[in-house]
Amino acid sequence: MEHRKLIILGTGPAGYTAAIYTARANLEPLVFEGEEPGGQLTLTTEVENFPGFVDGVMGPELMESMKKQAEKFGAVFARGKATSVDLSKRPFTITVDKDRVYTADALIIATGASAKMLGIEGESELIGRGVSTCATCDGFFFRNKRVIVVGGGDSAMEEATFLTKFASEVTIVHRRNELRASKVMQDRARANEKIRFVMNATSEKVLSDGSKVTGLQVVDNETGERKQIEADGVFVAIGHRPNTEFLGGQLELDSVGYIVTKGNTSETSVAGVFACGDVMDSRYRQAITAAGSGCKAAMDAEKFLEGHAVEDWSVTLNA
Known part of the structure; x- marks a missing residue:
């Protein structure tokens, strides 16, 4: 069982931005990339509306640059998808791919939302x-x-x-x-x-x-x-499905399944758990808004960890 101050679930603009900010804050985040490393933009060709790229940028290239930037500051990336969590007590327990168990003092969820597809030939x-x-x-x-x-x-x-x-x-x-x-x-x-x-x-x-x-x-x-x-x-255009099944009803969700956050923050119904990107945004679903919410989640997580000191978990981890 591996323990971390902070674990980030999911990548894409939200997860990568959260990783950049928290890594620069010396939180040494562990980021699980999920089923689709880089998120939906890895399926996109040219992105012309992300600020700073006059001639546009390929979606996969943009995501790879974000990942490298996070790694530069000390973020650690690992393949794997969260299959269940226990948010009833700290440290939180995260199970990845059903058999790898981790604990964390704070958790950022950036698992995104998947567009519902038709499932037809050629799609x-x-x-x-x-x-x-x-x-x-x-x-x-x-x-x-x-x-x-x-x-x-x-x-x-x-x-x-x-x-x-x-x-x-x-x-x-x-x-x-x-x-x-x-x-x-x-x-x-x-x-x-x-x-x-x-x-x-x-x-x-x-x-x-x-x-x-x-x-x-x-x-x-x-x-x-x-x-x-x-x-x-x-x-x-038949809707989106937020990737929140693994939460097992432990966070407040809206009627569709998106994570509910408090006011203009990334805070969820469980203290120490934060959400950003398409997993909590059913309205905008843009790379730039996802990145902005990733920044908010990182800053909220950093502030939480500073103000909520945790005891030495060695006894729990060695049990």
Whole structure:
């Protein structure tokens, strides 16, 4: 059993930023990278809206630079995913990959949220090559092009409306006859001349020319007829799933599963446990906002450790 002052769960902009700040504060954080080291940006090609990169930067390159910066100050990275935790007493106990056990005086959770995917042919292979889960991130790349948004909720309507700023045509594909979105969001989308709807159709396959998206194959749920919708991009907007299952109900979560934080802080319902990035942010979900919240979590954790001295845990650890 290994003990640390601070453990950070998850990477991406939030986890890496928290690691940079806490490492510079001599907290020697141990960072577990999770199933997807570097987070969702490692699946993105060019990032043009992260401050400081005039000509843009590749997502994987940005994440690797953040990691190296944290390592420079003494952060230690380890492969592995937290599978359970015990937050009932300090030091907190973190089990990684079901059989590695660690303890920590403070914990920062930056495990992110995973976009729900359709699970259809061609989808995962074309992520970053025409398939996206973030209109704000990637909409600019589809200027004067045709795009498809799959979904029927508020997120889908919002994504579609946003994309009309760039795309020449936006097609919303929904598997039901009625949208789930609120009336105001539906009305806004239907009033937009650039948006058209394909209802009661199930997405079946993302089409490509071998290198980029060329459209989407759907099946009519009534007739069973298959048809192909030509497009340069497919945006999947069926929601996100916060990665909080491993917490086992030990932290306060909202109705969807996002970690609830106190006011404008990163503090959670358990003293000494902090949350940052997409695991607690269901609204913005941007690299820059995740990085900012990682900074907040690091500063909150440092202040907590300074003000809450812990006893010598050697007896517990050697038991």
